[in-house]
Amino acid sequence: MVGIVNYGMGNVFSVSKAVEHVGSKVKICNNPKDLDSVEKIILPGVGAFKDCIKTLQHLGFTDALNERVLIKGLPIYGICLGMQVMAKKSYEFGEHDGLGWFDGSIVPIKPKDKRLKIPHVGWNEVSFKKQSPLFDCFESNPKMYFVHSYQVKLDDDKNLDAYCCYESRITAAIRKGNIFGTQFHPEKSQDMGLRVLENFIKWNP
Amino acid sequence: MRASSFDSSLMVLVTTINFAETIEIGDPISQAKIFDAQAADELVFLDLDASKENRSSLINIVRSVAKQIFIPLTVGGGINTIDDIVVLLANGADKISINTSAVRNPNFINESAKRFGSSTIVVSIDYKKRSDGTYSVYIDSGKEDTGLDPVEWSIDCAKRGAGELMICSIERDGTGKGLDLDITKRISDAVSIPVISSGGCGLASDFAKGYLVGGAHAVASGTYFCFKDQSFMQVRAHIKNAGVPIRLFT
Numbered sequence: 439m440v441g442i443v444n445y446g447m448g449n450v451f452s453v454s455k456a457v458e459h460v461g462s463k464v465k466i467c468n469n470p471k472d473l474d475s476v477e478k479i480i481l482p483g484v485g486a487f488k489d490c491i492k493t494l495q496h497l498g499f500t501d502a503l504n505e506r507v508l509i510k511g512l513p514i515y516g517i518c519l520g521m522q523v524m525a526k527k528s529y530e531f532g533e534h535d536g537l538g539w540f541d542g543s544i545v546p547i548k549p550k551d552k553r554l555k556i557p558h559v560g561w562n563e564v565s566f567k568k569q570s571p572l573f574d575c576f577e578s579n580p581k582m583y584f585v586h587s588y589q590v591k592l593d594d595d596k597n598l599d600a601y602c603c604y605e606s607r608i609t610a611a612i613r614k615g616n617i618f619g620t621q622f623h624p625e626k627s628q629d630m631g632l633r634v635l636e637n638f639i640k641w642n643p
Numbered sequence: 644m645r646a647s648s649f650d651s652s653l654m655v656l657v658t659t660i661n662f663a664e665t666i667e668i669g670d671p672i673s674q675a676k677i678f679d680a681q682a683a684d685e686l687v688f689l690d691l692d693a694s695k696e697n698r699s700s701l702i703n704i705v706r707s708v709a710k711q712i713f714i715p716l717t718v719g720g721g722i723n724t725i726d727d728i729v730v731l732l733a734n735g736a737d738k739i740s741i742n743t744s745a746v747r748n749p750n751f752i753n754e755s756a757k758r759f760g761s762s763t764i765v766v767s768i769d770y771k772k773r774s775d776g777t778y779s780v781y782i783d784s785g786k787e788d789t790g791l792d793p794v795e796w797s798i799d800c801a802k803r804g805a806g807e808l809m810i811c812s813i814e815r816d817g818t819g820k821g822l823d824l825d826i827t828k829r830i831s832d833a834v835s836i837p838v839i840s841s842g843g844c845g846l847a848s849d850f851a852k853g854y855l856v857g858g859a860h861a862v863a864s865g866t867y868f869c870f871k872d873q874s875f876m877q878v879r880a881h882i883k884n885a886g887v888p889i890r891l892f893t
């Protein structure tokens with residue numbers, strides 16, 4: 439059973455349909471107690487960092503997620519803002535603390551080439567680390583759908599699982615043990631994206 | 644390439660010519676599945692009637708598509724309030740297109756971008772070229788001339804927080820005469836947000852020109868994919884061969 443955190447920010451409907459499509463049962467978790475009966479967690483997210491972290495806190499999800507992910511070791515997959523909120527800090531509209539699960543911060547994408555537009559929206563090629571559980575099935579670099587104006591800047595490469603290029607490298611995926619995250623939307627990236635979701639669902643620590 | 648402007652009226656998919664003549668194509672959902680199978684990059688569903696009465700049909704279509712098609716969906720047509728947006732997003736829409744309501748109440752762009760994030764809000768701009776070579780923005784399905792200059796309006800929309808712009812040439816719509824590359828370039832150069840150009844694609848090369856000459860971030864089309872044996876793969880190959888980095892296969 440995969441639990442999808444519903445905190446009012448994120449395309450819960452399409453994420454849940456995609457997870458069902460790849461063959462897993464889904465539970466929409468509207469409050470922290472709902473996380474009791476799931477084996478894996480997906481944290482979607484669309485919108486601004488500070489609203490996301492405040493809402494998660496307000497609804498009691500922060501403590502529940504810390505407990506299940508950091509202590510119990512439940513696998514979790516953060517999508518887009520859902521991944522960004524796992525970082526230490528964000529500099530979007532001020533300075534805000536994230537969940538602090540990986541060493542990195544959220545900073546704006548600022549290409550020097552004026553022809554490159556913000557948000558970074560569209561399909562982009564993802565280069566991945568060998569033996570990455572999410573990406574190992576691909577023979578060549580897959581294209582995934584991105585839509586974001588802020589990016590994850592990792593303190594070092596140890597948690598970097600994949601990157602794409604938009605003038606310079608942008609973190610496309612992170613991984614730290616049972617914690618996974620992608621900047622792109624697997625539920626919007628057609629067959630390739632669905633395979634990434636499937637790989638997460640099939641993964642065991 | 645960003646594919647498929649769906650002009651959807653009730654449960655029927657239509658294409659239009661100059662926003663006036665309407666040709667019925669068929670079921671929007673089955674057509675969406677075909678486009679998805681042919682590897683369209685995104686789908687845009689526009690309710691041309693833009694009426695409150697159609698809203699539940701539109702919602703049902705979006706919901707049904709979101710259950711089985713896993714590419715980005717942009718939905719528009721008569722979106723006037725924050726609640727309109729909430730409902731569509733909850734039913735599977737990824738992005739919302741606003742057009743007439745943005746012109747009538749520009750603050751709606753600011754409000755919705757703040758509430759849902761800029762990347763969720765696409766402002767659609769329909770325009771006509773006057774005989775003296777200047778352009779004007781039209782609203783209400785091309786029925787009302789606002790007198791606004793599309794370049795200035797685009798700049799204003801971007802400032803207010805629009806995440807993307809989708810521009811459409813009314814006189815080229817459905818004609819296959821090619822995109823209006825001139826205004827596409829002027830708008831693309833004027834704003835730092837992505838611009839989707841549409842209206843008039845008739846040849847695969849029209850798409851490529853949209854990127855290379857017009858500087859568009861994406862190209863949308865409806866009529867092009869509805870009548871002949873034109874597939875996304877053929878157009879994609881052409882665009883790639885012309886030097887534009889576009890994904891070739893799923």
